[in-house]
Amino acid sequence: MARDPLAVLPALEAALDGSGPPLVLPATADSPWLTVTDPGEARGLALIARTSGSTGEPKAVALPAAALRASAEATAAHLGGPGAWLLALPVHHIAGAQVLLRSLHAGTRPFVSSPGPFTAEGFSADVAAMQAALEPGGRRYTALVPTQIARLLDDPEALARAAWFDAILVGGAALHPSLHDRATEAGLHLVRTYGMTETCGGVVYDRMPLPGVDLDIDPQGRIVIAAPMVASGYADIEADGTAARLRSLRPFEEVPGLGRRFRTSDLGSLQDGMLSVHGRADDVLISGGENVSPALVEAALLRALPGLRQAIVTGVDDPEWGTRIVALLQPEQGPEPAPASAPDAPGGASADAAAADRVPDPGTGGGTPAAAWWAGGDVDLARLRSLLSGRLPAAALPRQAFLVESLPERGIGKPDRAAAKTLAGRLASREFRFSGPGGPDG
Numbered sequence: 001m002a003r004d005p006l007a008v009l010p011a012l013e014a015a016l017d018g019s020g021p022p023l024v025l026p027a028t029a030d031s032p033w034l035t036v037t038d039p040g041e042a043r044g045l046a047l048i049a050r051t052s053g054s055t056g057e058p059k060a061v062a063l064p065a066a067a068l069r070a071s072a073e074a075t076a077a078h079l080g081g082p083g084a085w086l087l088a089l090p091v092h093h094i095a096g097a098q099v100l101l102r103s104l105h106a107g108t109r110p111f112v113s114s115p116g117p118f119t120a121e122g123f124s125a126d127v128a129a130m131q132a133a134l135e136p137g138g139r140r141y142t143a144l145v146p147t148q149i150a151r152l153l154d155d156p157e158a159l160a161r162a163a164w165f166d167a168i169l170v171g172g173a174a175l176h177p178s179l180h181d182r183a184t185e186a187g188l189h190l191v192r193t194y195g196m197t198e199t200c201g202g203v204v205y206d207r208m209p210l211p212g213v214d215l216d217i218d219p220q221g222r223i224v225i226a227a228p229m230v231a232s233g234y235a236d237i238e239a240d241g242t243a244a245r246l247r248s249l250r251p252f253e254e255v256p257g258l259g260r261r262f263r264t265s266d267l268g269s270l271q272d273g274m275l276s277v278h279g280r281a282d283d284v285l286i287s288g289g290e291n292v293s294p295a296l297v298e299a300a301l302l303r304a305l306p307g308l309r310q311a312i313v314t315g316v317d318d319p320e321w322g323t324r325i326v327a328l329l330q331p332e333q334g335p336e337p338a339p340a341s342a343p344d345a346p347g348g349a350s351a352d353a354a355a356a357d358r359v360p361d362p363g364t365g366g367g368t369p370a371a372a373w374w375a376g377g378d379v380d381l382a383r384l385r386s387l388l389s390g391r392l393p394a395a396a397l398p399r400q401a402f403l404v405e406s407l408p409e410r411g412i413g414k415p416d417r418a419a420a421k422t423l424a425g426r427l428a429s430r431e432f433r434f435s436g437p438g439g440p441d442g
Helices: 005-017 065-079 094-106 120-133 146-152 156-162 177-185 294-304 381-388 417-428
Strands: 034-038 045-050 060-064 084-087 140-144 167-170 190-196 201-205 214-217 222-227 233-240 243-251 253-255 259-271 274-280 285-287 290-292 308-318 322-331 358-360 367-369 400-403
Touching: 005 045, 005 065, 005 094, 045 065, 045 094, 045 243, 060 065, 065 094, 065 201, 084 094, 084 120, 094 140, 094 201, 120 146, 120 156, 140 146, 146 156, 146 167, 146 177, 177 190, 214 259, 285 308, 285 322, 290 294, 294 308, 294 322, 294 381, 308 417, 322 417, 381 400, 400 417
Parallel strands: 034 243, 084 140, 140 167, 167 190, 322 400
Antiparallel strands: 045 060, 060 233, 190 201, 214 222, 222 259, 233 243, 253 259, 259 274, 285 290, 308 322, 358 367
């Protein structure tokens, strides 16, 4: 959080009560908040938030003040009342912005975590400062993503500090059951949330909808949400410096007595009113709280790795990241990479197979063999990630990669992502050897 997230509180409060113009959430951690000079047809607009770009192109979501208030009120009611919040998420994501909004609703000033990547030591220091500043009594909350929870589990002091919170909202990605169990056994009061920018954040807590939220499953198996927290619609905005103008609004469906209806990209099911989420209908992966488009990673792999014929990027369950990004790579040539039909081991291949092709070596300007990213049947993962690092965000870099002699296909040559996921799971069940830097904050 390079900028002071608390500096915007007066303008945000004015946007909520209508005494000031609507605001646009920053596009990145280093970007400014924008003022909407002309809200146009968006009545009651308070905030425009960008989605994280599930399909590669972020959308601007128009959030009315009434929806944001309904969200804050429902959260406070579910958690047992308003309280003091620790901001440990970037405010350019709706989950981070909601910490500011819930604090305004509670009449409290949020505490802000230390700048830089999230660490257990930094979290401990932040909570200690919060404990020292607050009077006894009152409720205490924070919001984290599963990757941050995983960071805390290896630090006894951080766990003790985290257990001080009356509730820790966990969202951004599915919380792995083993991670949930370990955290709960350590005394953390976790609340698993489900929602998105289009619903002002979480509208389902521990699989149950918040008051006023109506859930349904459409014929395609997608989760449909109708609630007063649902956004007005998608906005087309024109930004200029520190200001933005709303050119048009594509509204969501109005539902009498419920608010608005939003059809998600998630597959799910309902049993006795409890929601189970079965993954993304659009193949997007969520790793460490960040959306990752497999198609974008595949395109980057094909651009960055000479001698690569095809790639499928998929995900496997991971207790730290929620989903671990895995790449299945089919080289142009090379003896016996792992067969798709027998994925017990990656097989063998020679680094000399493509020695005639060369790829620039970052940092030297020279060339290295095209097959330098794989040798002996194994992928040099550190090398592969280095080649991709300038092309993809950290969350999208594969954490495992395997050579295969062919990739699963269906129909007329389309990738069979379901079969690829199964294959990746078998290959990934070997020891997970790589754990690179980077978390929800970098």
